[in-house]
Amino acid sequence: MSNIKIQCIAIIGKMNNPLYIKNFSTTHPDLKYHYIAHTSIDVIEERVSTSPEASDTYLGLLYAMEDLAVYGYLTNTRVKFVVVLSVPDAVIKNSDMKSVCNPFYNLDGKKSIVSKRFITAIDAIGKMTGEEVSISSP
Amino acid sequence: MDSYPPEFILHHVPLMVVFGLGTVKDLAEQSTVPSPSSSKSAHSRQSSISTNSTFTRQQISKNLLTQLTAKSQAGVWEFGKSAGTAFHVMAVDKNFQLPPRKPMMRPQQPSHHSAMNIPHSSLSPFTPGSPVYPDGLIPPIWVRKHRELLPSVVVGFYDLWHRSMSGSIKEKDESTITPPEMLGSAEPIEKEKDGNLAMEINEKRKYLHERGIRFAAVIILNAQHSEDPITEERLGYIRKMSGLDARHCFFALLPDKDISEFVTTLQKGLYEHSLKYYREHGNRVKRKRNRLPSPATAGYVRPSSDYHSSVPAPLSIQGWMFRYDYKMATFAEFRQDIDASIHHYESAYNLLVDFFAPQSTITPGAPGLQISSKRWNDARILADCINLKICKMNLYIDAPSAALAQLNKHITTFKRLCNTLEIGDDTFEYWTWLSNQYRVFADILDIATRSGFIIPDPTTVFHTTSSADLRFGSSSNSPMAGSGINPTMVLQHPGFYFHLAAQCNSVRRKKFLAVEKIVQASGDALKFPSVLEAERKVDHSALTIELLTKSYEQFKKYKGGRMTLYLASEIAGAYYEAEKYDMALKFYERIAKKYRKEDWHTILESILNWSLKCAKESGTWDNVVEYLIELLSDRFQMSEQKRIEIQNKLMNVIFKTEISSLVNFRQVVIDMNEINSFSTCYVQFKEPATFVATPTPFQITFITPSDTPPLPLQFTYLQLSFNDSNFNHYFTHKPNDESDDTKLQYVNCKECLRKDVDGEGYIWVKSVDLTFRKGSTKVFEGLLVPKESGDLQLQIVTLGFLSENWKIELRFDVNTPREEPLKRKWLQFETMSNGEQVEKPFFINLEGTGDRASIKVTQKQAKLDIKVNHSAPALLDEHYPIQLTILNLEPEDIKAVLKAELISDLQESEDVIFFDSNLNTTNHLKEVDLGVISSNESYVKTIYIIGKKSTNLRTLRLTVLYSTSSLIPSTPTPIQNWIEKREDIRIPFIAPFSVSFNISPQGEEFGNAREISSLDRIELHFLVAKIASIGPWDICVSGIDLSLLDQANAQTKIEIVSSSIELDSESLEQVWRQGYIFNVNYLLELTILNDASSSESVDIGLLDIKWRRNQPFENISVPFIETTMMVPQLQRHDSGLSVILDIPPNPIVGQIFTLTFKIINWTSAPVRIHVTVEVNDAFVFSGYKQTYFIVSSLSTYYFKANCFPLAPGKVKLPRVKMMKAGDNGAAEQEVPITAPGFKEPVEDEWYMVFIKPKKEINE
Known part of the structure; x- marks a missing residue:
C-alpha cells in the first residue's frame, strides 16, 4: 500500500468542464493531469452509456496509463470525481477508492484509512467541495 | 515485431508434407500454363490423364493442393485453441529427403560430461559448426527444422494404373504390351503395375516410419476406375502390400468426390497421429531433461581457468535445461497444448532470465552472460520472443491479465537487469527496447482483437491470477481483503500500449540527443560508433508520430474521443520537435476547439503557447496575433508578468515593423465569440421598440476582468455594423487628456458626423477614448434616428487595430445568445431637478435579460383626428359637399398633405371629387397641401363629390400625411416616412328622380289645310314625361328642357309643336318634395321627307332637369346642376x-x-x-x-x-x-x-x- 499515492483529484462539471483540479504530484506538471482528467470523461461517458441503470455511481478503474491509474465516481448531478493514483503494482481495493472518490461514502467496515495522503486528500476534497457546491449547485 | 526471427514468434501448427500433387510453385505455374506439368516424377501418371474424366488430373491436384494449403498461411496469430485440425502443409517433390537425422537416436549414455563423444544433431551445441556451438541456447534454425522440414505426417498422392493409359505407356516403352481386349479380372499387367505402386508406397512408408513419421497414401481414381468392378480388389491388394492402415492411412479419392470434404476427412484422420508425433518428441525431450543433474546440486563447475580467455565454456546445465524446456514448449505448441506450452515457456523464460544476472541464482556461482556479446544479444532476442509467445498464448486461452502480467514482468525484469548493468534507463538503447516491447505487445493485441479477442471490461475484472509468480514483481499482496483490482493487471486496448511505445520512443530520442551532445562536445572517440551511427539514421520523430498515430486510431476505434485529442496534441508536439511546424499547427488548431468548448483552459493555454511557437517558427503571423489575443483572456491563469509579456509581444507584432517576412499589408479578422476574449461586449437598446424619426439611444458595454489587459490597451477604432449600413458607426481613438482610471467610464458617442471614411463609405464618425484598462467597464452610448419602419439590428461590434502593416479586427457578434443571460442594464446619469446631470453615472435595471441588439422601428401612431360632416344619402349628379375637419392632436405644429379618393365598384367611374373650385375631373385628389396646422388646431375644408350614373355605395378614402413642421425644414416636402392617418367614409347614393315617358301618335284631321309638298309625310306625336321626385330631400328645380337631337339621317325632321311648359321661360323655380310628380307634355311633329321607307325608330332628344337640393348646407351654396335623361326613341310601324x-x-x-x-x-x-x-x-x-x-x-x-x-x-x-x-x-x-x-x-x-x-x- 505504501506505494499508492494520490497524484491528482479532479472534479469535472456536468458540461464536462473542469471545476477543480488539484495536483498532488511533485513530478508531473498540472497539464498532464488536466489531460488525464479530460480523457477520463470519455471512459466515464462510455461506462454510463453501457450500463445506465447501474446502481453504484462508483465507476471503478477507468483506465491505467503508464504508472497511473485513473478512478472515477459520478454523482447523480453528473458531477464527476476523478482520482489519479500512481501504482507500481498492487491491488487497489474498491472500498478504499470509493471513500476517496466520494467524500460522503460510508465505509462499511471500521477500518480507518491511515495513510496521510488519504487524509489530506479527503481534507482537500472536503474543503474544496464546500466551495464548489456554492458554485455548481443551481 | 519484424525485427525478431519469424521462427521464434510465429505460431506453430503440425507440419504435413504432401507429394504427388506438384509443388506450390507448380500450382502457380499451372494456373497460367495449361500444359502438363514438367515434373519428372509425376510424368507417367500425369500423362495418363483420362480425357473423358470430369476433372483432369491437373485440376484435381490443383484443387487438392489449394484446399490443403488454404489454412496453412502461417501467421503470428494462429488459430490458438480453436486450431482444430489445422496443418501447415508443404507440397514437395516425390523424392524428397528428410534432413539427416543424428546418427544416434537415443544416446545410450545420458551423461553430459561424456556427451562430447557421442554423435549429435548438426544443430547441437556439441557439434562444431553448429550455430550454437559451444554454448549457445537455441538457434532459429532449430525451430525452422520442425516448422518446415520435419513433418509429422506425410501424404503421398498416387494414381491407379488403367488400361486407357496404355497408349501413352507404350510410347514410354515402360511396360510390355498388354492385350487391351482382356477384361473382367485383374490382368497381369495391372497386377504388375499395382505391385510396383505398392512397393513404392511401402518403401516410402518404411523410410518415414523409421523417423516416427506417419505416412498416408491417397490413390486418385479416375472415372473408368469407378466403373471397373475390379478396382476395389486392386486397391485392397495395394493396401495390403504397402502395409498401410486402412482407416487412417490409405485413402482412395473418387473423381466425383467433394475435394474439400475429402481434405477435411484426410486431415482429421491424420491429426491424431500428428499430435502423437509431437507428443513423442516432447516426451523424448522430457526424458532428456529429467536425466540432467540439478544445477543447484551439481553446482557451478568451471573448467579450469586456463580456458578463460580463448575458448568459451560449453553450455552449462542450466543452458541445457533451458534448451529442453524451450523444446518441450515448442512441441507442446505444435500439438496445440497451449497450457503446457505456456508452462514450459515460462520455465524456459525464468531460466533464461537468470543468465542475464551477473551471478546466477539457479546455478549458484555461475557468471551471467557477458554484456553485449553475441550470446547476450541472442539470449535477449530469445527472451523477448518467449515473452511474446507467453503473452500471446495467454491471450489464446483468454487470460488477459496473465498476458499483461508477463509483459510487466518482462519489462520490470529487464529494467532491473539493465539498471544493475548500467545499460538501463539512461541509454537510448534501453528505451528503444522498451518502446519495441510495448509496440510488439500492442501489435499482438491488435491482431488478437481483430481475430475476435475481446478486451475485458475493467469493471468486471476480478483477476484471481495471483501475481505471486511474478518473481520480480514488487507486489506483496496478501490474500485479497475486499474486492479490488490491480490497475497494472488490467489489460487495456492496444492504443494504450502504442502510446507507451511512443512515449518510450520519445525518451529514446532525448537520450540519444543527450549522447550526441556529449559526444560532440567532447569530440571524444565514440564508444559505440556503430550503434550511434545506426541510431543517427533513425527518424525518431517519424517513429513517434507513427506510434502515436497507431494509438490514435485505436482510441478512435474504442471511442476515446478525448484521448485522441490528447494524442493529437502529442503528435503535434512530435511534429514540433521534428520542426514540422505547419503540421504541428494543424494538429493544435484541430484540437483547440474542443478544449475551448469544454473550458479546459489549462490545456488550452498550453496548446496556445505551443501553437504560438509553431506559428512564429512557420511565420504565420496572422495566427500569432490570434493566439496572443486569446492568451490575453483572464481564463488563463498566469502571472501578471507573463501577461504583460504577451501584451507587449502583441503590440510589437502589430505596431513595430520587426517582422521582416511580413511584406504585405495584412488584414486579420478574429471572431471573439469563437475564442476566449479578454473583454465581454454587451449591447442594449433601451427600449424594445421605437418610432420612425425618433432619436433612439443604445449602449455598448465592454467589461474587462480584473487582471487583463495588464497594460492599458488602445484600439485604433471601434466600429458598429448595423443591418442597415446607413447607421454604421466608426469611432476613432482620441487620447483622453486626463488619465481616466475610474472603474466605470461613460463614453458619449452621440452627435456623430456623417462622413466618408476610406473603405467604409458614408458612416457616422466620432473620436472618442478607446483605451481599455483592466477591471473596468466602458459604456459607449450612441444615438440613432431610424428613417423607416422595420427591424434595426446591431450586428457586429468590431474593435480594431490599424497600423502600417496590419488591420486587425476583433469582432463581437452581439446576437449570439449568452449562456447565462444577465439582467438588462442601462447606464444613467442622475438628473437633478434643475435639469443638470450629475457627474456620477450608475446602472439601472431594465426589463428583461440578455442583450438587446435589435429594435423594432414602427411608424408613430398618428395623433390626428379627421371628422366629416355631410348629409347622406347623396343624390346622383349633385355637388355633394363634405366638410372635413382635421384636428391636430400632436404637441407640435404639423405640416399636412391630404389625399382623397372616391372608390366605387364601377369599372369606369365617372365620379368626380374636387376641392374648392379646383376643377378636377377624376375620382381622386393628389396630395393637396394643407399647409401648417398648429397644435390642437383644426383645419376645416369642404370637398365635393359628384356621383354619376350608378346608385352604388361609394367609399371616400381620406388620407392625411403629416410630419412635425420642425423636422421639415423646407417645402416642397417629401412625403416619405410622414405619419399617415387614413379615414374611410361610406356614402350611399340614390337617384333624385324617376322619369317615365309615354309617346303616342297624334291623329290628323282629314282635309287638313296644311299644304305639304307632295311626298312629305307628316306625323304628330305626343310625348308625356312623368317626373317623380323620389329622393328624401326637397329639390329645387329651376328648369326642364327637352333638347332635340339631330336626326341620324336627313330623312326625318322633328320639331316641338307645343309644350306644356313655357319654352322660353327663364326659370321654373319649383320646389319638389319627396313623391312629387311633375308631367311635361310635348307635341312633336315628325316630318318624313320625301320618303317611302324611313326608319322605324326615331331619336327624339334629351330631357334636362336643372335642379339642386333645396335646403342649402351651412354657408355653402351649391350650384344648380343638370340631370339629363334620354327620351326613348319614337317607334313607328311602317308597312308602306x-x-x-x-x-x-x-x-x-x-x-x-x-x-x-x-x-x-x-x-x-x-x-x-x-x-x-x-x-x-x-x-x-x-x-x-x-x-x-x-x-x-x-x-x-x-x-x-x-x-x-x-x-x-x-x-x-x-x-x-x-x-x-x-x-x-x-x-x-x-x-x-x-x-x-x-x-x-x-x-x-x-x-x-x-x-x-x-x-x-x-x-
Whole structure:
C-alpha cells in the first residue's frame, strides 16, 4: 500500500468542464493531469452509456496509463470525481477508492484509512467541495 | 515485431508434407500454363490423364493442393485453441529427403560430461559448426527444422494404373504390351503395375516410419476406375502390400468426390497421429531433461581457468535445461497444448532470465552472460520472443491479465537487469527496447482483437491470477481483503500500449540527443560508433508520430474521443520537435476547439503557447496575433508578468515593423465569440421598440476582468455594423487628456458626423477614448434616428487595430445568445431637478435579460383626428359637399398633405371629387397641401363629390400625411416616412328622380289645310314625361328642357309643336318634395321627307332637369346642376300603308254615322286589300261584310262603312280587319289601323266609342 499515492483529484462539471483540479504530484506538471482528467470523461461517458441503470455511481478503474491509474465516481448531478493514483503494482481495493472518490461514502467496515495522503486528500476534497457546491449547485 | 526471427514468434501448427500433387510453385505455374506439368516424377501418371474424366488430373491436384494449403498461411496469430485440425502443409517433390537425422537416436549414455563423444544433431551445441556451438541456447534454425522440414505426417498422392493409359505407356516403352481386349479380372499387367505402386508406397512408408513419421497414401481414381468392378480388389491388394492402415492411412479419392470434404476427412484422420508425433518428441525431450543433474546440486563447475580467455565454456546445465524446456514448449505448441506450452515457456523464460544476472541464482556461482556479446544479444532476442509467445498464448486461452502480467514482468525484469548493468534507463538503447516491447505487445493485441479477442471490461475484472509468480514483481499482496483490482493487471486496448511505445520512443530520442551532445562536445572517440551511427539514421520523430498515430486510431476505434485529442496534441508536439511546424499547427488548431468548448483552459493555454511557437517558427503571423489575443483572456491563469509579456509581444507584432517576412499589408479578422476574449461586449437598446424619426439611444458595454489587459490597451477604432449600413458607426481613438482610471467610464458617442471614411463609405464618425484598462467597464452610448419602419439590428461590434502593416479586427457578434443571460442594464446619469446631470453615472435595471441588439422601428401612431360632416344619402349628379375637419392632436405644429379618393365598384367611374373650385375631373385628389396646422388646431375644408350614373355605395378614402413642421425644414416636402392617418367614409347614393315617358301618335284631321309638298309625310306625336321626385330631400328645380337631337339621317325632321311648359321661360323655380310628380307634355311633329321607307325608330332628344337640393348646407351654396335623361326613341310601324280611321265625334243612338278609313299607299306598287267587317250587337252595319279593293301606288283610297248605333254607352266599334295581299303570293298581312285621338287597341281589342243616348237623361 505504501506505494499508492494520490497524484491528482479532479472534479469535472456536468458540461464536462473542469471545476477543480488539484495536483498532488511533485513530478508531473498540472497539464498532464488536466489531460488525464479530460480523457477520463470519455471512459466515464462510455461506462454510463453501457450500463445506465447501474446502481453504484462508483465507476471503478477507468483506465491505467503508464504508472497511473485513473478512478472515477459520478454523482447523480453528473458531477464527476476523478482520482489519479500512481501504482507500481498492487491491488487497489474498491472500498478504499470509493471513500476517496466520494467524500460522503460510508465505509462499511471500521477500518480507518491511515495513510496521510488519504487524509489530506479527503481534507482537500472536503474543503474544496464546500466551495464548489456554492458554485455548481443551481 | 519484424525485427525478431519469424521462427521464434510465429505460431506453430503440425507440419504435413504432401507429394504427388506438384509443388506450390507448380500450382502457380499451372494456373497460367495449361500444359502438363514438367515434373519428372509425376510424368507417367500425369500423362495418363483420362480425357473423358470430369476433372483432369491437373485440376484435381490443383484443387487438392489449394484446399490443403488454404489454412496453412502461417501467421503470428494462429488459430490458438480453436486450431482444430489445422496443418501447415508443404507440397514437395516425390523424392524428397528428410534432413539427416543424428546418427544416434537415443544416446545410450545420458551423461553430459561424456556427451562430447557421442554423435549429435548438426544443430547441437556439441557439434562444431553448429550455430550454437559451444554454448549457445537455441538457434532459429532449430525451430525452422520442425516448422518446415520435419513433418509429422506425410501424404503421398498416387494414381491407379488403367488400361486407357496404355497408349501413352507404350510410347514410354515402360511396360510390355498388354492385350487391351482382356477384361473382367485383374490382368497381369495391372497386377504388375499395382505391385510396383505398392512397393513404392511401402518403401516410402518404411523410410518415414523409421523417423516416427506417419505416412498416408491417397490413390486418385479416375472415372473408368469407378466403373471397373475390379478396382476395389486392386486397391485392397495395394493396401495390403504397402502395409498401410486402412482407416487412417490409405485413402482412395473418387473423381466425383467433394475435394474439400475429402481434405477435411484426410486431415482429421491424420491429426491424431500428428499430435502423437509431437507428443513423442516432447516426451523424448522430457526424458532428456529429467536425466540432467540439478544445477543447484551439481553446482557451478568451471573448467579450469586456463580456458578463460580463448575458448568459451560449453553450455552449462542450466543452458541445457533451458534448451529442453524451450523444446518441450515448442512441441507442446505444435500439438496445440497451449497450457503446457505456456508452462514450459515460462520455465524456459525464468531460466533464461537468470543468465542475464551477473551471478546466477539457479546455478549458484555461475557468471551471467557477458554484456553485449553475441550470446547476450541472442539470449535477449530469445527472451523477448518467449515473452511474446507467453503473452500471446495467454491471450489464446483468454487470460488477459496473465498476458499483461508477463509483459510487466518482462519489462520490470529487464529494467532491473539493465539498471544493475548500467545499460538501463539512461541509454537510448534501453528505451528503444522498451518502446519495441510495448509496440510488439500492442501489435499482438491488435491482431488478437481483430481475430475476435475481446478486451475485458475493467469493471468486471476480478483477476484471481495471483501475481505471486511474478518473481520480480514488487507486489506483496496478501490474500485479497475486499474486492479490488490491480490497475497494472488490467489489460487495456492496444492504443494504450502504442502510446507507451511512443512515449518510450520519445525518451529514446532525448537520450540519444543527450549522447550526441556529449559526444560532440567532447569530440571524444565514440564508444559505440556503430550503434550511434545506426541510431543517427533513425527518424525518431517519424517513429513517434507513427506510434502515436497507431494509438490514435485505436482510441478512435474504442471511442476515446478525448484521448485522441490528447494524442493529437502529442503528435503535434512530435511534429514540433521534428520542426514540422505547419503540421504541428494543424494538429493544435484541430484540437483547440474542443478544449475551448469544454473550458479546459489549462490545456488550452498550453496548446496556445505551443501553437504560438509553431506559428512564429512557420511565420504565420496572422495566427500569432490570434493566439496572443486569446492568451490575453483572464481564463488563463498566469502571472501578471507573463501577461504583460504577451501584451507587449502583441503590440510589437502589430505596431513595430520587426517582422521582416511580413511584406504585405495584412488584414486579420478574429471572431471573439469563437475564442476566449479578454473583454465581454454587451449591447442594449433601451427600449424594445421605437418610432420612425425618433432619436433612439443604445449602449455598448465592454467589461474587462480584473487582471487583463495588464497594460492599458488602445484600439485604433471601434466600429458598429448595423443591418442597415446607413447607421454604421466608426469611432476613432482620441487620447483622453486626463488619465481616466475610474472603474466605470461613460463614453458619449452621440452627435456623430456623417462622413466618408476610406473603405467604409458614408458612416457616422466620432473620436472618442478607446483605451481599455483592466477591471473596468466602458459604456459607449450612441444615438440613432431610424428613417423607416422595420427591424434595426446591431450586428457586429468590431474593435480594431490599424497600423502600417496590419488591420486587425476583433469582432463581437452581439446576437449570439449568452449562456447565462444577465439582467438588462442601462447606464444613467442622475438628473437633478434643475435639469443638470450629475457627474456620477450608475446602472439601472431594465426589463428583461440578455442583450438587446435589435429594435423594432414602427411608424408613430398618428395623433390626428379627421371628422366629416355631410348629409347622406347623396343624390346622383349633385355637388355633394363634405366638410372635413382635421384636428391636430400632436404637441407640435404639423405640416399636412391630404389625399382623397372616391372608390366605387364601377369599372369606369365617372365620379368626380374636387376641392374648392379646383376643377378636377377624376375620382381622386393628389396630395393637396394643407399647409401648417398648429397644435390642437383644426383645419376645416369642404370637398365635393359628384356621383354619376350608378346608385352604388361609394367609399371616400381620406388620407392625411403629416410630419412635425420642425423636422421639415423646407417645402416642397417629401412625403416619405410622414405619419399617415387614413379615414374611410361610406356614402350611399340614390337617384333624385324617376322619369317615365309615354309617346303616342297624334291623329290628323282629314282635309287638313296644311299644304305639304307632295311626298312629305307628316306625323304628330305626343310625348308625356312623368317626373317623380323620389329622393328624401326637397329639390329645387329651376328648369326642364327637352333638347332635340339631330336626326341620324336627313330623312326625318322633328320639331316641338307645343309644350306644356313655357319654352322660353327663364326659370321654373319649383320646389319638389319627396313623391312629387311633375308631367311635361310635348307635341312633336315628325316630318318624313320625301320618303317611302324611313326608319322605324326615331331619336327624339334629351330631357334636362336643372335642379339642386333645396335646403342649402351651412354657408355653402351649391350650384344648380343638370340631370339629363334620354327620351326613348319614337317607334313607328311602317308597312308602306297607312290606314287612318276617322271616327266622327259624338255618335248618338239611332243616328247613322260613317267610319272613314283613309288608306294611303306610300309604295310604288298597287296594293290589294281584303276587308272583313265583324258586326257586333251595338251596331247595325250596312255594306259588304267582306270586300276588297286595290289602292294604286302613291295614292289614297277611302273606305267607308256606315254604322247605326243601337244602344248607348261605351261600346266597341265594328271590327274592321284589313289584310294586305302578300307580294308574289305571300301570306296576307294585317294592316294596322290608327285612329288619331284614340288609344291604339292592343291585340284583340278594338276602338271603343261612347254612344250618346237619343235623349238627355234629364229630359
